[in-house]
Amino acid sequence: MGVKGLFREVNQGVAERYNAPEIERKWQLQWEADELYRVDTATDRPKWYALDMFPYTSGDLHIGHWYNYAPSDAHARYKRMRGFAVMKPIGFDAFGLPAENAAIRNGIPPALSTMRNIHRMREQFRSTGVGFDWSRELATCLPSYYRWTQWLFLQFYKAGLAYRALAPANWCPSCQTVLANEQVVEGRCERCESAVTKRYLNQWFFQITRYADELLNFDGLDWPERVRVMQTNWIGRSEGVEIVFRTEGGSELPVFTTRPDTIFGVTFLALAPEHPLVPALTTSEHQQEVQEYIETTRGETEIERQAIGREKTGVFTGIWAINPLTGQRVPIWVADYVLPTYGTGAVMGVPAHDERDFEFAARFGLPVRVVIAPPNWQGQTLESAYVGEGTIVNSGQFDGLASPRAREVISAYIEQHHLGTRRVQYRLRDWLISRQRYWGAPIPIIYCDRCGIQAVPEEQLPVRLPLDVEFRPTGESPLRLSKTFLQTTCPSCGGPATRETDTMDTFVDSAWYFLRFCSPHESARPFDPEQVAFWMPVDQYIGGIEHATMHLLYARFVTKALRDLGYVKVDEPFRRLFTQGLVLSGGLKMSKSRGNVVNPDDFVKTLGADTVRAYLMFLGPWDQGGDWNDRGIMGIHRFLSRVLRLVLDTHERDAPAGRAPEIEQGIQRLTHRTIKRATEDIERFRFNTMIAGLMEMTNALARLASESSGVVGTPSWKEAVRSLLLLLAPVAPHLAEELWSRLGFPYSIHQQSWPGYDESLIAEPMMTIVVQVNGKMRDKLVVPAGTSGAEVEALALDRARVRRAIAGAMISNIVYVPNRLVNIITGP
RNA sequence: GCCGAAGUGGCGGAACUGGCAGACGCGCUACGUUCAGGGCGUAGUGGGCAUUCGCCCGUGGGAGUUCAAAUCUCCCCUUCGGCACCA
Numbered sequence: 001m002g003v004k005g006l007f008r009e010v011n012q013g014v015a016e017r018y019n020a021p022e023i024e025r026k027w028q029l030q031w032e033a034d035e036l037y038r039v040d041t042a043t044d045r046p047k048w049y050a051l052d053m054f055p056y057t058s059g060d061l062h063i064g065h066w067y068n069y070a071p072s073d074a075h076a077r078y079k080r081m082r083g084f085a086v087m088k089p090i091g092f093d094a095f096g097l098p099a100e101n102a103a104i105r106n107g108i109p110p111a112l113s114t115m116r117n118i119h120r121m122r123e124q125f126r127s128t129g130v131g132f133d134w135s136r137e138l139a140t141c142l143p144s145y146y147r148w149t150q151w152l153f154l155q156f157y158k159a160g161l162a163y164r165a166l167a168p169a170n171w172c173p174s175c176q177t178v179l180a181n182e183q184v185v186e187g188r189c190e191r192c193e194s195a196v197t198k199r200y201l202n203q204w205f206f207q208i209t210r211y212a213d214e215l216l217n218f219d220g221l222d223w224p225e226r227v228r229v230m231q232t233n234w235i236g237r238s239e240g241v242e243i244v245f246r247t248e249g250g251s252e253l254p255v256f257t258t259r260p261d262t263i264f265g266v267t268f269l270a271l272a273p274e275h276p277l278v279p280a281l282t283t284s285e286h287q288q289e290v291q292e293y294i295e296t297t298r299g300e301t302e303i304e305r306q307a308i309g310r311e312k313t314g315v316f317t318g319i320w321a322i323n324p325l326t327g328q329r330v331p332i333w334v335a336d337y338v339l340p341t342y343g344t345g346a347v348m349g350v351p352a353h354d355e356r357d358f359e360f361a362a363r364f365g366l367p368v369r370v371v372i373a374p375p376n377w378q379g380q381t382l383e384s385a386y387v388g389e390g391t392i393v394n395s396g397q398f399d400g401l402a403s404p405r406a407r408e409v410i411s412a413y414i415e416q417h418h419l420g421t422r423r424v425q426y427r428l429r430d431w432l433i434s435r436q437r438y439w440g441a442p443i444p445i446i447y448c449d450r451c452g453i454q455a456v457p458e459e460q461l462p463v464r465l466p467l468d469v470e471f472r473p474t475g476e477s478p479l480r481l482s483k484t485f486l487q488t489t490c491p492s493c494g495g496p497a498t499r500e501t502d503t504m505d506t507f508v509d510s511a512w513y514f515l516r517f518c519s520p521h522e523s524a525r526p527f528d529p530e531q532v533a534f535w536m537p538v539d540q541y542i543g544g545i546e547h548a549t550m551h552l553l554y555a556r557f558v559t560k561a562l563r564d565l566g567y568v569k570v571d572e573p574f575r576r577l578f579t580q581g582l583v584l585s586g587g588l589k590m591s592k593s594r595g596n597v598v599n600p601d602d603f604v605k606t607l608g609a610d611t612v613r614a615y616l617m618f619l620g621p622w623d624q625g626g627d628w629n630d631r632g633i634m635g636i637h638r639f640l641s642r643v644l645r646l647v648l649d650t651h652e653r654d655a656p657a658g659r660a661p662e663i664e665q666g667i668q669r670l671t672h673r674t675i676k677r678a679t680e681d682i683e684r685f686r687f688n689t690m691i692a693g694l695m696e697m698t699n700a701l702a703r704l705a706s707e708s709s710g711v712v713g714t715p716s717w718k719e720a721v722r723s724l725l726l727l728l729a730p731v732a733p734h735l736a737e738e739l740w741s742r743l744g745f746p747y748s749i750h751q752q753s754w755p756g757y758d759e760s761l762i763a764e765p766m767m768t769i770v771v772q773v774n775g776k777m778r779d780k781l782v783v784p785a786g787t788s789g790a791e792v793e794a795l796a797l798d799r800a801r802v803r804r805a806i807a808g809a810m811i812s813n814i815v816y817v818p819n820r821l822v823n824i825i826t827g828p
Numbered sequence: 829g830c831c832g833a834a835g836u837g838g839c840g841g842a843a844c845u846g847g848c849a850g851a852c853g854c855g856c857u858a859c860g861u862u863c864a865g866g867g868c869g870u871a872g873u874g875g876g877c878a879u880u881c882g883c884c885c886g887u888g889g890g891a892g893u894u895c896a897a898a899u900c901u902c903c904c905c906u907u908c909g910g911c912a913c914c915a
Binding site for chain 1 (some may be wrong): 829831832833834839840841842844847848851852853854855866882894895896909910911912913914915
C-alpha cells in the first residue's frame with residue numbers, strides 16, 4: 001500500500017464523512033454563546049487592532065467580501081494564538097445613494113431597506129465563521145453614530161477647517177449631487193458614470209489642503225508602495241515660483257510656474273476662462289468674442305474639456321503684459337486649457353519648452369523663443385517643444401547656466417527684485433463634503449436672516465433625519481420639502497431660521513469609524529480617549545485598493561485634524577495596510593452581464609465555509625487576487641476531508657512495541673519544519689504557500705500511517721497531529737475545533753498558543769548536494785550533514801556520470817557552495 | 829503620454845539574501861477498487877529525441893554580468909492598475 005492507501009482503509013473503516021455544514025453550525029452557535037471573540041482593555045496581553053474595511057449595506061456578501069474578510073480573519077486568529085488581545089470589530093457603512101434611489105423607485109424608505117440589508121448581511125457574516133467582536137457592531141446611519149459625525153463637523157467648523165464657499169463644483173446630473181474631485185473618474189461620476197458638469201453652488205468644504213505636506217509623509221507606516229505612490233500623485237506637490245506680470249495698464253497678474261528657467265522664453269500669457277480678472281482685462285473691441293468663448297467653455301462637460309488630442313482653443317483679450325525680467329510685451333489670451341483651480345489660474349506661455357504652450361502657439365501663430373538649448377541644437381526651428389534640461393541661451397545674464405541651476409538662480413533673482421515669490425503648489429483640493437441628498441448625516445448648520453450662519457449647539461445633536469419624508473424623482477432633497485426639518489429657530493437670537501438641507505458625503509462617516517469602534521457605546525462623547533489611546537492605531541487594516549485615494553486619505557486627514565484639536569494622540573490611523581487583490585472567474589472580472597458571478601453561499605451550503613475560506617486563501621498571493629475555479633475548490637475540500645479521516649482513523653491506535661527512533665525523529669523534523677514555514681508564511685499573508693505546507697505534512701503523515709511504520713500513536717505522532725490542527729485553526733476554524741474536541745483537547749482551539757518550533761530539530765541529518773559540470777546538473781550526492789567540502793569534491797569527482805561529463809578534460813576550477821552544490825569547471 | 833506592478837507547464841501558482849525550475853492544487857492518461865450520493869487508491873504528467881544508459885531545449889523576446897540567472901543590468905514586446913492639459 002502506498003501514499004494514500006490509508007484513506008482506502010479509512011474509507012472502509014470509518015463511516016463518517018466530512019459533514020461541514022453540520023460541524024460549522026454547531027461551533028458557530030457555541031462560539032457565539034461563549035462570546036469567544038469579545039475583547040476589552042482589561043488584559044495584560046499586548047493589543048492588536050485588526051480592522052477590515054466595513055462593507056456598504058448592499059444587502060449581500062459577495063465573493064469579494066469573502067476574499068477580504070476570510071484571509072484577514074485567519075491572520076487575526078493567528079495573532080490571537082500568538083498571545084495578542086485582538087480587537088476585530090465589524091460595522092456597516094450604511095448611508096448613501098443606492099438606498100435613496102431605491103426609495104424613489106419602490107417607495108421603501110432608506111432606513112427600512114438599510115436595516116433589512118444589515119440584518120441579512122449579519123447572517124451571512126455569521127456563516128463565514130469570521131471571528132468578529134459583535135458587541136462593537138455599529139452602523140453609520142443610526143443617530144447614535146451620526147450624532148458624532150455631526151459633532152466632528154462642528155469641531156472642524158469651530159477650528160476653521162470646515163468652511164462654506166461658492167465654488168464651481170463637479171455636478172452629476174444623474175445623481176443630482178455634487179462630487180468631490182476624487183469621485184470624478186475620467187470626467188465621469190464614479191458611481192453612475194454620467195458625464196460630470198460644473199455648477200456654482202454654496203458648498204461646505206473640509207480644508208484637507210492644510211495637511212497636504214504632512215499627508216505626503218509616510219514615515220513609520222508599513223503600507224504598500226502602490227498606495228503610497230497613488231496618494232503622492234494625488235496630492236501632487238510641485239515647487240515653483242509665483243511671478244507677477246503687469247499689464248500695460250498696471251494691473252498685477254501673478255502666474256505660477258515650475259520652470260522659472262524658461263522665463264525669457266515667454267511669448268504670451270494665458271488665463272483660465274473662469275479667471276476673475278478676465279472681464280477687466282478685455283478691451284472693448286474683444287469684449288464680445290471673449291464673452292462668447294467663456295459661455296462656450298462653461299457649457300462643456302469635464303470630458304469634453306479634457307478630451308485627448310483635442311485642439312487648443314482660446315481668444316485674445318486685446319491686452320498686453322510686460323515680462324518683468326525682460327521688459328518685453330506679451331499678449332494676454334484666454335484659453336480653456338488653463339485650469340482655474342490650479343496655481344493662479346493663469347500661466348506664462350513658453351511654447352519652446354512646454355508641449356501645451358507649443359500647440360497653442362502653433363495654432364494661433366505666436367512666436368516660439370528657444371531659451372534652453374536642446375542637445376546638438378544649432379538655432380533651427382523646433383518641431384516640438386523641448387521639455388528636457390540643457391544650457392540656457394537667449395536669456396541675457398543667465399546664458400550658459402545649466403537649466404536646473406538656472407531655476408535656482410532665476411528664482412533667487414526674482415525674489416531679490418520683488419518680482420515674485422517661491423511657492424509650493426498642490427494638485428490636491430479641499431474636500432467638498434456637501435451632498436444634496438437625503439440619506440446621509442445632516443450638516444448641523446442653521447441659517448438665520450439676522451445672525452447668519454449658526455452652528456447647531458452640540459447639546460442639540462443629533463440633528464435627526466426625519467423619517468416621514470416623501471421621495472419624489474424631482475432631484476431635490478426630500479429634506480427641503482420637509483417643513484418640520486427645514487423650519488427651526490436660531491440658536492443665537494431665537495428667531496425663525498432654516499436648517500442646512502445638505503447632508504455629508506458618506507466618506508465623512510467612514511473617516512472616523514475606527515475611533516468609534518474603540519468604545520462604540522459611549523453616549524456622551526464620540527469615543528473614550530482612554531480606549532482610543534489603548535487601541536489606536538489600527539495595527540492591521542485590510543481592504544480594497546479602490547480606496548487608495550479617497551477613504552484612506554480622508555481617514556488620515558481626519559485623524560491628524562483630531563490630533564491637532566487635542567482629541568487623539570496618534571498621527572496616523574493605520575500602521576499597517578494590506579490591500580487584497582480581485583477574485584476573477586475564468587480569468588475575467590465577475591459581472592452579472594457576463595454571467596460568471598460566483599455566489600459563495602451556494603458553496604457554503606454544500607462544501608462548507610471552511611472550504612470556501614481555505615480555497616480563497618489557496619488561490620494565489622492575496623495581494624494579487626486569483627482565479628476562482630469551481631473544480632479547483634474540490635482540491636481544498638478533499639484536503640480537509642483527508643485531514644479529518646487521518647485524525648479520526650489514527651487517534652485510537654496505540655504505538656506498537658519496538659518502534660524505530662529515526663522515524664520518530666523524522667516526524668519531529670517534519671512537524672517543526674512545517675510550523676516554521678506556516679509561521680513565516682502567515683506573518684507575510686502568504687496563505688497559499690502556508691496551505692501547501694499543511695498539505696505536504698498531511699500527505700506525509702498519511703504515508704507514514706499507511707506504511708505500518710510503527711509511528712502512529714507515538715508521542716511524536718501525537719505531537720504532529722496536534723500541531724497540524726493548531727496550524728489549521730486559522731484557516732479552517734470549524735474543522736480544527738471539531739477535531740480538536742474529538743481528540744479530547746480542552747475547548748477552544750482558538751484560545752490555544754500557536755505552536756513553536758525548534759530550529760535544531762529541523763536540521764536534516766543527510767544533505768543532498770547537487771553536482772554540476774560547467775554549470776549543468778549531472779548528479780546528486782546524499783552525504784551526512786557536516787561532510788567537508790574536500791570530501792564532497794572527492795566524492796563528486798568519483799561519480800561515473802560526473803566523469804563522463806568531464807570526459808577527460810582538464811579541470812580548471814571547482815566551486816563549492818556549502819550544503820548545496822559543487823560546480824566543476826573544465827577547460828583552460 | 830507619464831508613473832507603478834507583472835509576464836514561469838493545458839490551468840491557478842511554487843522557487844529564502846543568484847545555486848536541483850515547475851512545490852501544492854486543478855486537469856489529463858493508465859491501472860486497481862462490493863466506489864450509491866461532487867468516491868478512494870497506485871503510477872505517470874514542461875517540450876523534443878532515444879529500445880536502454882541518457883542527451884538536448886525550456887521561466888515574454890534580445891543582449892550582458894557570473895563558475896552559476898526565473899532571480900541582477902540594459903534594450904524591446906505584451907498585459908494589468910493608477911494619473912492624465914496640474915503650468
